Amino acid sequence: MSLKSYSQNILIECGTDEAGRGCLAGPVTAAAVILPQSFKNKILTDSKLLTHKSRELLRPVIEQEALAFGIAHVFPEEIDEINILNAS
Incomplete structure (x- = not known):
């Protein structure tokens, strides 16, 4: 049986974002999340437009x-080794 037999015709999207300044000013933090297709929330918009309070409400x-979902932190020493593009 081929792998194709097991595949489903479903598209899954993963949202990602990162924050931080990298090796000169501290760590880079990155997050990724896959939400159900039916997920709705009135305050969920562009993460850079959200207030701190909105983020705290949305997280749980x-x-x-x-x-x-996943969250990762890459610290300056590792950024120096792998470069900022790979760290992000």
């Missing part, structure tokens, strides 16, 4: 409802 909702 997203962590509870997400199909998958």
Whole structure:
């Protein structure tokens, strides 16, 4: 049986974002999340437009409802080794 037999005709999108200044000013933090296709939330918009309070309200909702999510921190020493593009 081929791998194609097991595949489903479903497109899954993963949202990603990163923050930080890298090796000169500190760590880079990156996050990725896959939400269900039916997920809706009125305050979820561009992360850079959200207030700190909105982010704090959304975090437990997203962590509870997400199909998958991950958060990673890359510190200056590692950024120096792998470069900022790979760290992001």
